[in-house]
Amino acid sequence: METIFSGIQPSGTLTLGNYLGAIQQFVELQNDNDCYFCIVDEHAITVPQERLKLRSNIRSLAALYIASGIDPETSTLFVQSEVPAHTQLGWMLQSISYIGELERMTQYKDKSAGKEAISSALLTYPSLMAADILLYNTNIVPVGDDQKQHLELTRDLAGRFNNRFNDIFTIPDIRIPKVGARIMSLQEPMKKMSKSDENEKGFISMLDEPKKIEKKIKSAVTDSEGIVKYDKENKPGVSNLLTIYSSCTGESIKSLEAKYEGKGYGDFKQGVANAVIETLKPIQDRYAELINSVKLDDILDQGAEKASFTANKTVAKAKKAMGLGRVK
Numbered sequence: 156m157e158t159i160f161s162g163i164q165p166s167g168t169l170t171l172g173n174y175l176g177a178i179q180q181f182v183e184l185q186n187d188n189d190c191y192f193c194i195v196d197e198h199a200i201t202v203p204q205e206r207l208k209l210r211s212n213i214r215s216l217a218a219l220y221i222a223s224g225i226d227p228e229t230s231t232l233f234v235q236s237e238v239p240a241h242t243q244l245g246w247m248l249q250s251i252s253y254i255g256e257l258e259r260m261t262q263y264k265d266k267s268a269g270k271e272a273i274s275s276a277l278l279t280y281p282s283l284m285a286a287d288i289l290l291y292n293t294n295i296v297p298v299g300d301d302q303k304q305h306l307e308l309t310r311d312l313a314g315r316f317n318n319r320f321n322d323i324f325t326i327p328d329i330r331i332p333k334v335g336a337r338i339m340s341l342q343e344p345m346k347k348m349s350k351s352d353e354n355e356k357g358f359i360s361m362l363d364e365p366k367k368i369e370k371k372i373k374s375a376v377t378d379s380e381g382i383v384k385y386d387k388e389n390k391p392g393v394s395n396l397l398t399i400y401s402s403c404t405g406e407s408i409k410s411l412e413a414k415y416e417g418k419g420y421g422d423f424k425q426g427v428a429n430a431v432i433e434t435l436k437p438i439q440d441r442y443a444e445l446i447n448s449v450k451l452d453d454i455l456d457q458g459a460e461k462a463s464f465t466a467n468k469t470v471a472k473a474k475k476a477m478g479l480g481r482v483k
């Protein structure tokens with residue numbers, strides 16, 4: 156049995172990209188592994204958030220995890236800010252992170268581009284993410300491929316700490332899904348689908364109604380060729396829709412290409428819309444039952460308690476290794 160950790164930011168309502176790139180693999184992994192799934196609200200505040208919106212996004216994300224199939228009986232589901240060990244270890248890891256390596260992170264470059272007031276937390280975000288992972292002696296981190304660079308840094312920081320102080324951290328491996336690792340924006344298929352995209356037509360929210368999903372997919376940017384074929388470079392829009400279709404149904408891209416041979420984009424887009432609606436509908440139904448329940452609070456309380464138990468032990472070891480505090 157391996158230990159798995161992964162987190163998602165409550166920076167908006169989850170997108171189909173978050174579901175296919177992350178949550179879908181979490182559900183697969185939870186039966187045979189010791190899993191920690193986190194709502195990383197401290198990461199969300201690296202860019203400005205509206206207080207009440209953030210609160211409601213945290214709850215919504217917890218309900219979506221469970222509605223998507225995360226079983227709180229077998230997995231530990233919790234909110235990052237409710238386990239103080241995350242920021243404690245995050246600070247220790249910041250002290251061994253170099254500004255140069257943090258500045259090289261593409262997510263930092265993307266999110267800071269063109270902005271005047273950039274928070275220092277946006278730069279040091281990867282050190283906190285490393286802490287999230289290392290606190291639980293994690294072996295595997297399932298994420299979409301946009302997180303690869305952050306994972307490499309986590310491995311570097313763990314190795315650096317182990318060499319410099321004491322060998323206490325497990326070096327984690329990354330797990331990226333074969334299909335669906337990077338779902339792209341429906342409007343700008345060269346850019347990844349993001350929940351904080353200002354253009355709402357670019358993403359499908361997991362809570363979008365069927366009519367809205369259909370409308371967004373029908374207006375997705377494609378090309379004028381009219382051929383349903385996977386060619387990421389020359390046909391990014393169609394390729395993205397094929398990836399979405401295949402990830403939702405499990406049908407291979409080759410077989411989908413054959414199915415739509417000689418048919419126009421109209422039929423194809425309808426097929427994609429149906430596949431997405433069928434994937435999200437049962438999740439949305441379960442979500443509606445959970446979102447206002449007391450049960451959801453109980454699950455998160457228990458999750459925070461369970462996570463703290465392991466995380467506090469790691470923080471104590473890291474403090475000892477670095478010489479922080481007093482000997483008791």
Ligand code: AQP
Pocket residue numbers: 162163164165166167170172173174175176177297298299300301302335336337338339347348349350351352
């Ligand atoms: N488009 C995507 N395709 C596949 N996987 C994706 N993930 C995110 N977008 C896609 C995966 O979802 C998990 C949670 O991501 P996150 O919320 O922690 O941060 P993110 O990667 O920055 O996601 P967003 O939606 O783009 O959020 P914002 O807009 O707030 O920055 C990760 O495993 C990620 O790989």
